[in-house]
Amino acid sequence: MKSFKDPIITLTTDFGLNDPFVGIMKGVMLGINPDLRFVDLSHQIEPQNILKAAYILGASYTYFPEKTIHLVVVDPGVGSERRGIIAVTEGYTFIAPDNGVLSPVFHDKTFLKVVEITERRFALPEISSTFHGRDIFAPAAAWLSVGTDTARFGREIRDYVILDLPKAHLNERDIIEGEIIYKDRFGNLISNISQEIFDRSLATSKNGSFNILIGSTDIKKINRFYAEGGEDEVSALFNSQELLEIYIHQKNASGVLNIDVGERIRVRFNYS
């Protein structure tokens, strides 16, 4: 594994690909560290959708080699008093505005600390009040990539913003209550119901039967892979993140069912 020779920076923003904002950030970073290599996670996050950016980051960052730096710029509060932060886990470093977008990182078992970015030396000479991605965050990421210690950016803080990410839970009648937290390009609907919570309920259920209830649909089995779903059949499986996902094979489930992020999903087992 390489260390600081050709470091990797991932980028997650809501800047889209029409405007040159992402390219400009990369230019700024290459000016500081010409050995950088970049991987784009997504730039198509809906403008200012912090929750979605947090989801995408959380689903992705552990697949990168150690020492990868993850840069996230979804920043509705740019220019205001909101802080810029660096978060550190055992394997990775993260740079982002302090608006909760790094929430998945704060729940990482190897999470170590958060530093507020106050040192101006590691920013561009002139800081606009509208594009901190270019003026503060990109330079910070590049300086980190050449080995600059996080302590040189500012002091450690403990009052960083954590989002209340929607979690699945058992209600008083032992029904798993979850919600759709992500819709992918294929129209697959990804819920926050993990295989773990499902398996725990299943183990204590009577006969292994269950009902997955979403909208007006009642799904009674879980497939292993997409192609197991019948034509036009609303189907479920545990996806590559081990989350319960609703899909229709080779169709757009979100469109067909008219269901989107935020929709309630429940799993009812037979305990008696």
Place this chain on the structure above:
Amino acid sequence: MKSFKDPIITLTTDFGLNDPFVGIMKGVMLGINPDLRFVDLSHQIEPQNILKAAYILGASYTYFPEKTIHLVVVDPGVGSERRGIIAVTEGYTFIAPDNGVLSPVFHDKTFLKVVEITERRFALPEISSTFHGRDIFAPAAAWLSVGTDTARFGREIRDYVILDLPKAHLNERDIIEGEIIYKDRFGNLISNISQEIFDRSLATSKNGSFNILIGSTDIKKINRFYAEGGEDEVSALFNSQELLEIYIHQKNASGVLNIDVGERIRVRFNYS
């Protein structure tokens, strides 16, 4: 030319750019070989459109330096019994699901062999049944990029899937019968009629006159470049792949003519 120092992997998928799937695959590959550099061919293929992915790969791969590895993940059958394969030509290595998406490669004059990917050692420790791009194909590409012999991935097979790609041909009245096989961003309509088949018919025709018939349009000449087409004139030229292409200069021909992929196109020569 570099060999295995900073190898190149191209990526062609239907994952789109909204979701982090492509970024995750790159992270997995960089974890195996941190020297990799990536070139994206397209991730905007319509979900599960194997034919389009095959077309894009076929139009592109020969422009890359020797030893480039081409990774294609358009995979409606993920998790089912469909196999993963590695195809080898004299210049390149290809990794894809065995669903025909590599068909253009099998027609390459320098095509050598296909190996089925069965060895688990070159996959992620846990293989999901929904994201083999991440768990099997990306790791295979990265291991190939560090020089792993294809024979170590599995045994050679000969019953790989080949798509019946639509080919232009002469009908019984010596009319070239083709179809539109691709529509590009500009709305240009690319047919499967090659300059070669056209020139052969032209050479045996009486006076060099011909009619290109598509929809209700009859085109009587072939331009050399786009700007030769008059305003709003439905025009034809042989494009950069030497395929007959229908366009309207600075307009979207597909939109104006309401013609899409699959449309019949014929060229009739005057032989008598």
Place this chain on the structure above:
Amino acid sequence: MKSFKDPIITLTTDFGLNDPFVGIMKGVMLGINPDLRFVDLSHQIEPQNILKAAYILGASYTYFPEKTIHLVVVDPGVGSERRGIIAVTEGYTFIAPDNGVLSPVFHDKTFLKVVEITERRFALPEISSTFHGRDIFAPAAAWLSVGTDTARFGREIRDYVILDLPKAHLNERDIIEGEIIYKDRFGNLISNISQEIFDRSLATSKNGSFNILIGSTDIKKINRFYAEGGEDEVSALFNSQELLEIYIHQKNASGVLNIDVGERIRVRFNYS
């Protein structure tokens, strides 16, 4: 700073990301110089919108390290008599068709010269008349990146095409007359009124009050950052390029106001 070891090429085109055109260009370049690294500025420019490409290039290129090569392919005249050119400033080299897309470069204080690309040795062996991005411009960029002198591509020319970029000016009543020149992903409307021309008028005005007039809206103050704008309030600020920008915080101003590129915008000061 690196020199010619791992050179950087930026790409700006109207090729989009659905088709493999951009990937093919990168493949061609890597075949000539395998050490290249690429940064995409934008490929989503509306087909043949030279003005927009010029704007994007102008807003971006100075953020890259010295010796970066900027490649622009927005080329409605491909195959016709329009020339290909290389432009040189003290810091950068640019390759593009000679259609005005490099206009911002010609106004750069460090602009040095333009060379017409006539030498065939630095093109692909076969030059199509429809894809010079692949056959001429990409190879030229790659040969420049390995240190080929610009003089070897052709002779210096002085009659290159310069676009008449819309400029803000003071009218006879000392009102600043400008127009919207760019709309970004967020629907923010960027004008050609610079902070400099604004500040100059402000300094000679009576009491510092002013009216920004666009469509039927009259804006009386300038914010420092986006979040200062009230909910649904049409607001203005000087953006990260120091240009006057009209926005609605967390809304799409272009959509709400039904205003697009080309719209007139005026700033009236109180001088009496």
